[in-house]
Amino acid sequence: MIFYKLFFHLSCIIFLTTFASSKPIWKQELIKSRNYEPEKKVFDLTFKRTTLAPDGFTRSLITINGQYPGPVLEAKKGDRIVINVRNEIGEPTAIHSHGMFQRGTPWFDGVTGQSQCLIPNNYTFTYDFTVPDQAGTYWYHSHAFTQYVDGAVGGLIIYDPDDPYLNEYDEEIIVVLSDYHHTESEILLKKFLSPESEVPDNGLINGKNSFNCKKAPKGSKCVDNAGLAKFEFVPNKRYRLRIINTSAFSAFFFSIDKHEMEVIEVEGTYTKRNKIHRLPINVAQRYSVIVTANQPVDNYIMRSEFQKDCLPDGGKKLSIVKAIVHYEGAPENSAPINVPWKDFLEQCIDLRHETLRPLSEERPPKATKELELTIAFHNDSSGVVKAFLNGSSYVPDLTFPTLSRVFAGEANHFPRDRNVHVFNTPGEVVDITFINTDEGDHPFHLHGHQFWVLGFGNGTHVDKKSLNTVDPIKRDTSTIPASGWIVLRFVPDNPGVFGIHCHMIC
Ligand SMILES: [Cu+2]
Numbered sequence: 001m002i003f004y005k006l007f008f009h010l011s012c013i014i015f016l017t018t019f020a021s022s023k024p025i026w027k028q029e030l031i032k033s034r035n036y037e038p039e040k041k042v043f044d045l046t047f048k049r050t051t052l053a054p055d056g057f058t059r060s061l062i063t064i065n066g067q068y069p070g071p072v073l074e075a076k077k078g079d080r081i082v083i084n085v086r087n088e089i090g091e092p093t094a095i096h097s098h099g100m101f102q103r104g105t106p107w108f109d110g111v112t113g114q115s116q117c118l119i120p121n122n123y124t125f126t127y128d129f130t131v132p133d134q135a136g137t138y139w140y141h142s143h144a145f146t147q148y149v150d151g152a153v154g155g156l157i158i159y160d161p162d163d164p165y166l167n168e169y170d171e172e173i174i175v176v177l178s179d180y181h182h183t184e185s186e187i188l189l190k191k192f193l194s195p196e197s198e199v200p201d202n203g204l205i206n207g208k209n210s211f212n213c214k215k216a217p218k219g220s221k222c223v224d225n226a227g228l229a230k231f232e233f234v235p236n237k238r239y240r241l242r243i244i245n246t247s248a249f250s251a252f253f254f255s256i257d258k259h260e261m262e263v264i265e266v267e268g269t270y271t272k273r274n275k276i277h278r279l280p281i282n283v284a285q286r287y288s289v290i291v292t293a294n295q296p297v298d299n300y301i302m303r304s305e306f307q308k309d310c311l312p313d314g315g316k317k318l319s320i321v322k323a324i325v326h327y328e329g330a331p332e333n334s335a336p337i338n339v340p341w342k343d344f345l346e347q348c349i350d351l352r353h354e355t356l357r358p359l360s361e362e363r364p365p366k367a368t369k370e371l372e373l374t375i376a377f378h379n380d381s382s383g384v385v386k387a388f389l390n391g392s393s394y395v396p397d398l399t400f401p402t403l404s405r406v407f408a409g410e411a412n413h414f415p416r417d418r419n420v421h422v423f424n425t426p427g428e429v430v431d432i433t434f435i436n437t438d439e440g441d442h443p444f445h446l447h448g449h450q451f452w453v454l455g456f457g458n459g460t461h462v463d464k465k466s467l468n469t470v471d472p473i474k475r476d477t478s479t480i481p482a483s484g485w486i487v488l489r490f491v492p493d494n495p496g497v498f499g500i501h502c503h504m505i506c
Pocket of ligand 1: 096
């Protein structure tokens with residue numbers, strides 16, 4: 001019997017983020033020699049609290065090997081990945097590799113209360129899994145409490161020796177976007193659960209930005225002009241930018257002044273080349289774009305603009321997050337070319353199918369099962385506003401994870417607030433329709449799988465005729481529009497306990 005559980009929750013797992021990078025530029029020399037031999041890649045990561053000031057404002061952050069964001073983990077398709085997590089945070093943790101299927105190793109998915117118990121402080125835990133059938137742009141982060149908001153994040157890149165675009169770019173650049181909070185996430189969470197809403201203080205690109213310290217509370221340690229991230233372009237070279245949004249709850253429009261971008265990958269799926277100027281990217285989503293250094297030698301602004309309509313107070317105090325693209329030979333400190341792209345894009349929704357088409361068209365199998373889930377926010381019995389899926393707000397059992405419960409032979413009985421849906425029929429294909437009654441959008445992430453995005457729209461009525469079952473895009477994180485719906489199709493063929501959840505403080 002295929003033993004399969006899919007597990008839903010929407011308690012909006014408490015994520016915000018921050019960064020402090022020792023290296024302003026991350027550039028991956030392209031692996032031109034195609035190396036098919038699988039290797040064992042071992043990463044030793046120490047998670048520890050340190051005081052840092054990524055944007056000039058000093059606060060306590062969780063660093064990984066002393067860095068924020070953490071080091072980028074690099075492997076290639078077919079490799080075995082071993083991550084030794086040393087926990088010196090001062091509190092328990094668990095680390096999730098976002099987008100990894102964990103086929104055959106569901107106990108290494110890193111989700112507390114679902115796939116594992118917490119790693120106590122001063123203990124080391126080893127994650128050990130293979131990536132036989134996936135390549136692309138991913139990331140890793142703490143999946144415990146609100147730790148990812150305090151800095152416990154890093155990029156995870158799986159290179160593809162069979163990359164169909166390998167000859168279309170010369171070098172790679174990893175661009176980590178994030179909103180940034182000057183308050184520790186534990187306090188943010190308390191505010192969030194109260195009627196007071198909370199918006200970020202700033203945003204970062206590769207862990208850097210400046211902040212106007214006049215806006216900082218009295219008595220804080222803050223310096224102006226902390227500096228922007230700088231990316232070196234060599235004229236006429238072609239760059240693959242891997243863009244990762246590790247925010248707590250901010251969607252961005254990403255762009256580089258005067259430079260077009262061509263989307264080639266979304267979350268491990270190659271797309272048809274498609275020219276765009278501004279890329280919408282929501283929390284936990286990733287894209288690869290090709291950018292050619294074909295403009296006159298100069299400095300240009302790279303910008304990550306908050307999609308302010310998606311933020312509770314319209315993001316009034318937030319300015320555009322910037323970095324510098326510096327062409328070789330351009331003056332080091334001259335004012336950058338400041339010509340933003342003006343194309344209008346609707347806020348708080350993903351790129352539509354016309355722009356985001358799979359490179360190899362794949363007709364998804366017909367659905368055998370339908371599941372409708374309604375998202376709602378309202379007070380619980382103690383007056384605290386919580387998120388509900390079909391009327392049930394998720395509560396994990398940190399000491400008896402759902403997967404352990406399955407192994408203990410309790411696969412047919414789960415408490416209601418574990419929000420478990422069981423798929424145990426071989427050959428099942430499931431359509432999940434989310435109806436979002438909330439006024440905010442919600443980026444949903446499915447663990448252990450990708451899903452096809454068949455369609456989305458406004459209102460509570462699903463327009464079935466508009467669904468694309470011919471060549472939809474396959475990804476692992478997709479935005480459910482505010483007061484809207486989405487239909488996702490997936491094949492539950494990866495035995496384990498896997499979550500589907502909103503990736504922001506909802
Ligand atoms: Cu994640």
